[in-house]
Amino acid sequence: MNRCLSCLKELDKIKICNSCLKSLFNKRKVNPVLNFNKKDFLKIRTELVDKFSISGVQDKISLKIHKNELIPTDKDGEFILKPIPINPTPEFNDDVPANEHITLQIAKQVFKIKIAENSLIYFSDGELAFISKRFDRKNNKKLQQEDFCQILNKIPENVGKNFKYDGSYEQIGKSILKHIPAYMIEIEKYFHLVIFNYVFGNGDAHLKNFSILESDDEDYVLSPAYDVLNTSIHFPAESRLALDLFTDFETESYKINGFYKRLDFLELAQKLKIKKVRAERFLDEFVMKKERVYDLIKVSFLSDEAKKRYLELFDDRIKAIV
Ligand SMILES: [Zn+2]
Known part of the structure; x- marks a missing residue:
């Protein structure tokens, strides 16, 4: 085809x-x-x-x-x-x-x-x-962009050579609440993207892979997503997420299971001032749109073996957030 x-x-x-x-x-x-x-x-x-x-x-x-x-x-x-x-x-x-x-x-x-x-x-x-x-x-003009290593001042001189991983998704979120005037919209976009990374096996969404970008009216918004791929199919031993969800906290569920589940993401939403009903909707969307994901993976340019592995991983992560 x-x-x-x-x-x-x-x-x-x-x-x-x-x-x-x-x-x-x-x-x-x-x-x-x-x-x-x-x-x-x-x-x-x-x-x-x-x-x-x-x-x-x-x-x-x-x-x-x-x-x-x-x-x-x-x-x-x-x-x-x-x-x-x-x-x-x-x-x-x-x-x-x-x-x-x-x-x-x-x-x-x-x-x-x-x-x-x-x-x-x-x-x-x-x-x-x-x-x-x-x-x-845009129109030959360079738009100001800052990643969360820059925003949170995570540089090798301060935190060592692992600087890109020295933070949590909660920390990035709190920083969005602080720095972006239209944070109500941007924080939801960010939360959605964090769940997406989890469900699609991106274990390398570190601090440099999230940015804020100057927008038309000279405010800042969350930048479009970039460097997003299912790293887990290439590095099976890698941990599920590049950063912890929380800075100084673990849910009881996480302590028992050792991996994040629906409850953990709802907890993150609460810490980031996202309404529970909205957070539930984002999580449910991944389950509801399963078939459309299957259809796209089937017609992708991945090899047959990679498609199979990609789908297995997706199904497994969906189970964790149901
Ligand atoms: Zn096209």
């Missing part, structure tokens, strides 16, 4: 559909096959690292549009390209790009969560990669 590389809608051939061309590339008919391959990627990445002396080599580079082609760039990048990881994950390494893609598409299409627009794309040798559109610029 041929599908859109972004929204997964059925098409006559594999490409990016018109509606996705519009949201991703401002209607430009950008070629879904890059004009360079993975080897070139590695070379470009090394050059860019040298140029900016960025510490730590990351598996991603910036791209911009030039004559309907996406090309590597060292400045004014509009997109981020992430290939299959070069240092392989313990399991399903080839499925990493398709995993990030399907997880974000489920967040957007099924749960109406604001996400960084994204698509799959091919290297010139046919290998699949993931691209996402930067959301920190």
